[in-house]
Amino acid sequence: MSDIPNSIEARDRAYQLHPLVDLRRHETTGSLVIDRGEGVYVFDTDGKRYFEGLAGLWSVALGFGEKRLGEVAKAQMDKLPYYHIFSHKTHGPSVELAEKLIQIAPVPMSKVHFTSSGSEANDLVVKLCWYRSNALGKPDKKKIIGRIKGYHGVTIAAGSITGLARNHASFDLPLDRMKHTACPDYGSMALPGESEAEFSLRMADDLEKLILEEGPDTIAAFFGEPVMGSGGVYVPPENYWQEIQRVLRKYDVLLVADEVITGFGRTGNMFGSTTFGIEPDVMVVSKQMASSYMPIAAILMNEGFYAPIADESARIGVFGHGYTASGHPVATAVSLENIKIIEERDLVGNCRRLSPRFLAHLDDLARHPKVKLRRGIGLIGALELHPDGEPGRAGAAMASAALEEGVIGRSVGDAFCLCPPLIITADEIDAMFAAVGRALDRLG
Structure with missing residues (x-):
């Protein structure tokens, strides 16, 4: 590779694989x-x-x-640059951030678990839904419903819930357990003369039909962004979330609010769930939580979601899951300071x-x-x-x-x-x- 020019552009083309590009075209166009x-x-x-x-x-x-975030990162690096939360260990920044998230959550939440990205967090929520269904003696209640044009990440499970063809093609996705209902695109999909409220009712009817076709006892959870972001910014029409939640409650389907984009102020409230009257069982947050100065995400779960998981871990003897970087002290310290600044300013x-x-x-x-x-x-x-x-x-x-x-x-x-x-x-x-x-x- 000695004939590669020394420019950063040439070395980037030579050594780095980039996401969301035509890789062969990128070899020519560069970054x-x-x-x-x-x-x-x-x-x-x-x-x-x-x-x-x-x-x-x-x-x-x-x-x-933002210099304050850099200062906090350096101070934490100097004090405790890394530690884990495995096997009854913890550290101050992860505890403080978990406590803060519980305090500001839009609905009562019980526990927080940290990951390094929204994709990873949504993937873990799927795993936890399956674990919880087994704990409840419902081994068939494993299917997950996402939405066409919804985006929840690119891991195998999260990428399957994502409703974008570009994230499925040639990856053998989606998994069979992942189903998709309609995108609430009122601007393009409304019938002639159909009001927003009528359209929302039709979207809820489509969801109910899917649940009934698959079997209510097989559906574990519904994943939805309060505002659909990466799929093209689709704002829910009037009564959409009220109608969707009505159907989910009717069939005992968990609601997972993917607040990775909408969390921490994007819609004019701290959380998109507040903006649209959503009462999730689980929330996933990331991105603006640390302003992406550090890679971090969090899963917030209510007691009804957490309790069966805790009981199952007691039956088995261990909760057999963990990430090396979960609750990383520098990432959690930076996130906590970032939230403080959002509030102060x-x-x-x-x-x-x-x-x-x-x-x-x-x-x-x-x-x-x-x-x-x-x-x-x-x-x-x-x-x-x-x-x-x-x-x-x-x-x-x-x-x-x-x-x-x-x-x-x-x-x-x-x-x-x-x-x-x-x-x-x-x-x-x-x-x-x-x-x-x-x-x-x-x-x-």
Whole structure:
């Protein structure tokens, strides 16, 4: 490999396998190298500045360069850089973060368990659902329902609950135990004259039919994002979550709220479950919990979920599960400080205050001839573009044009998604959307 040029771009192409790309094409095109970050901006190696319009991966609530998080990380590194929570061991940061999460949870929760990513956490929740069903003497109650266009990660189990073909193709996914119900895309799927409430009732009817077809005694849990994020930002229509929860309660199906994107302020409340009146049995949080400064996620479970698992471990003699990095002291210390900053600076309130401005800009751009419709709530949104040629490619063209204008967003099929850091200001929102408008004009 001695003939490889010394540039970071060339070495990246030579040595690193990247996610969510055509790998052969990437060997030619390579990567944009991001060199540093400051506030809502990142800078490439040529010094060009970009609005980080997706907060990294829907996650950097505090923006880039928050020194308090670095200081806390160093202090914890100096004191206790690593320890585990196996075999009756623990340490202060993991205990303090678990306690904090229980205190701020939108519904009563009993226990917290930490992982290193949302994918890993959702995978473990599936495993715990199966364990719990066995504990309850219900060995057939193992199927999991997700939603078409839902996203819950890329491990074997979480990737199976995810309802995106790109995450299934050639991976032999989804697993047989994973089923999918409809995406609540009112903008594209509503029948003529159908109100949001009527549409939500139809979505609940579809879910009930699936449960009855599979057999209620075989369904363990339903996984849902309060707002569907990586699938294209789908905001639930009126009464959607109320109708879905009615069906789940009727058939004794657990509700797992995947708050990996919506948690810690994104929808204008600390949790999306509060925004939409969701009362989950289990919550999964990650991303904005540490502003992605450290890899960490958490599973919050209520007593009804936890108790049978604890009883089963007593029967067996051990809870036969564990991760080396679960509750990592540096990651939990940084997360705790990150949540403190979100609260001190009222970033949840900042989201609520700036959301009307953010959504008004989406409304303005929705009148552009290239835009079909817009979706959004809080500080997360998407522009659905008219297909230009083959469906599913318009979003990528828009993301490329936006990059030229200095905005990093996310393309999902024909949608272009935005989810800026929660620290963004009104002036920065205006400037970001002005650049997005110029990008739309570039498309012709």
